[in-house]
Amino acid sequence: MPKSKALKREKPKEKFSYDPQKVLRKLEEYGRNVLEAIKAGKNPYFDIPMRGLNNVYFDERSRLIKMGDKLSRRYFLNVAHARKFMQTLLIMAYVKRLVAEGKHASLREAYYANKHTIPGTKENTFEDQRESDPIIEDLERMLGVLREEMHITADRRGYIYGDIVIRDGEDEFNASKLGSGGWAVPGTVEHIQFPEINVDYALVVETAAMADRLIEEKFPKREKALIIATQGQASRGVRRLIHRLHYEEGLPIIVFTDGDPYGWYIYSTIKQGSINLAYLSDKLATPEARFVGMTMDDIKRYGLENVTEKLKGIPPNKKGGPTGDYKRILEEMEYPWFQNKEWQRQLKLALSWGVRIEQQALANKSLEFVAKEYLPEKINSGDLLP
């Protein structure tokens, strides 16, 4: 059977942009501004974009969830602000040292590193990690840089497998030669580089079990694909990695999740970003990502009726409904990026059949089915959802 490859690497749209100097420059610039203000006898302040739902919107043009332009101003000479003003500067100085020395710290380490008693008082600079975490988020928004770029690491989850060469600090290795477990994605991927890429596209897989299945079936080698296992909702590191692989390396991104509202939500976060991290959407989200499955149409097409599961919750037409999965689906139908015929159709089908379908349900055909037939067929024929 002649294989027709529908997917190829495209031209990169962004360049490897990790530049510790950028963060350092910004920090210095903000520090200078404060200094200039105080020298001129003015009350120094920081302008920090506000967080929360009412400062978030969906940008139709870039197709990203973005942060609005509402700012809150944090003054030094204001009884209610002074403490936070001091804390902001403290963390800024800490980040500068981290980046300059090439070290990374966790959120908790950042908290302990900056906590001490203010001389001559009984007050601590930080009483609780709940005080330092928001300051770090404020800095992300204020400086427009990722926490990872400030060398403050996020939780890690997810791994990748495929024929690409990764340079991580002094180590260089091929991610298809690390055994069947692949390479665990670290909390920070800013500094990672890809000297060599021998795959045509990246396949993002929701469950580790499915990723392992594909690896065992030699799918990455045969299809020249890079497997990215998110293990549930994609972590910041994985989302950033997907974004970089697409924009810097030109890899098409294809997402493969369970056919249920949660799986589709995972897709939507990878594609459009999330409300919590709206201010980072243009660094974390990948609007060009496409969706291979599971879809409701798969059930009919591959005869999977017997291996579906019932949706949880009360349907909209029943008393007390809609709740649970039903409610979630109805919410997803309202998402601006699901406003197209294909997705509306899938979501409506899910509602009317009241079922969900897991990736692993494909094992009902045979273990090899997903790797040898389902995915190659759908991907190569371009049978993908936007």
Added chain:
Amino acid sequence: MAEASQLFKEFKVQSVSEFFRRNAAMLGYTGKVRSLTTVVHEAVTNSLDACEEAGIPPYIRVEIEELGKEHYKVVVEDNGPGIPEKYITHVFGKMLAGTKAHRNIQSRGQQGIGISGAVMFAQITSGKATRVITSTGDEIIEAWVKIDVDKNEGKIVKKEKHPNPDNWHGTRIELEVKNVKYIRSKQGVYWYLKLTAIANPHAHIELIEPDGRLIVFPRSSDEIPEPPVEMKPHPKGVLTDDVYRMAKKTKRTTVRRFLVGEFSRISDKKVDELVEYIAALRLIKTVEDKSVQEQLYERLMNGEVKAVLRSFKGYTKVVKQVEKIMEKPPEKLTWHEAEEIVEAFKYMKFLAPPTHGLRPIGEENIEKGLMGILKPEFVTAVTRPPKVYSGGIPFQVEVGLAYGGEIQGGFDLLRYANRVPLLFDAGSCVTTQAARSIDWKRYRIDDPDRTPLVLMVNVVSVHVPYTGTGKQSIASIDEIYNEIRLAIMDVARRLQTYLSGKHRRLYQVKRKKTFEKYVPEIARALSILTGEPEERIRKYFLQFIESHFASKELVSEGTAVEVVEDA
């Protein structure tokens, strides 16, 4: 038979909702505006209590959504510890279960029957179950709770579990209620939350009004109050009946052990003293000359118990008799003996009642609360030492005063009982009477109705004496009235000094310090960021503060506010 049981069932069904309807006033569900406020109150109270118990700074979000005419959805979400799955029905469904009223403990929940009342109210007005989403950090549990009027307990009609990858903890409840109305009046939810925020400066409270407007009452203190504990009665406040009843119930083996064990501030030594006082009182009563008797009473009051005893011949015999009382089993204590004990208490000196059971907001926190929410020019607060009123019930009065700044219009009195705002029946409340009795002219307030002045009064007690069933106004008891007056006069005097200029300068020094203390930290950080020498940066900042405070006698800060109340 079947008919009979059916009838009985209907009777019971009716009785619970009947009970609710009949006691609506007591439970706070009268009137369209008030009912909504009560629903919010019950949920917010639960959230605050849960956070306090877990030592979490509360972050509470209240959302009122209009679904139709007089038909709303109330959403209250907190960042508390969450409710373990098996307790959900207990928390939201325990109808008419033992209230806290009998325990000697200070609680917010003295009003109504708690959150289960709100669940019941939602159920009988809209027919909908209450949706509860909660997590203790593991999986998220989503449950729909109803009250089973049949069994008088909570029932989960539906339950779902969700993964919780971010380890969220907290509780969100959604109630659908009808026959209520949202108005921005002084009896409504907005005003209630504003007052709650003032009295709970450790809490961050947000409100989304039906028109989508977001109002934020930010946290202004990092100190989380400790949860209250149960307290023993203080001898100065008990009545004969209390001692008599407690003696019958106690498990202690002697009267002495009973007194030491069940009352606060009574030690073994105090019981010895008590014996002498009782003996002395018995002897004084035998004196026939009235004027001599009066003198003896007076000396006893002055603590000269030993001298009084010695003035009688053969007093040791009487003392021995009294000592015997102390060694008998408490259940044998007679009414007369209890009376003697209580009478002797009146002459004796005791340490003030323990305060560990009372949880005042505290002067500093009241000031922070008033400052954070009202943004006045001047603020001060007084927390009076604890006192008791009849029945051995300790109470404590706190008064805060805020003046000028962003306060609009004339005099306002914010009333609280155990931090809970009282919004109704202001006229009959002892706090109103006490505030009115003050001669404000003496404190440089010529026309209180036209002065931007806010007074907050918080009465803290394990048992607040309310008037009527509404629990919205405090009874006029002399001891409480006097404490409130004293506290108001105290803060009023401070306002007077402030207004006359002296305090103003002191106040500025204090404020200046709050900025100056951060300067070394800021200088070090800025020096790292910019490379400029630390010492020089420090000088810039100190100069800046100095000139700022020198240039204006009265500082009005930058115009921008961190929290934006946008429409």
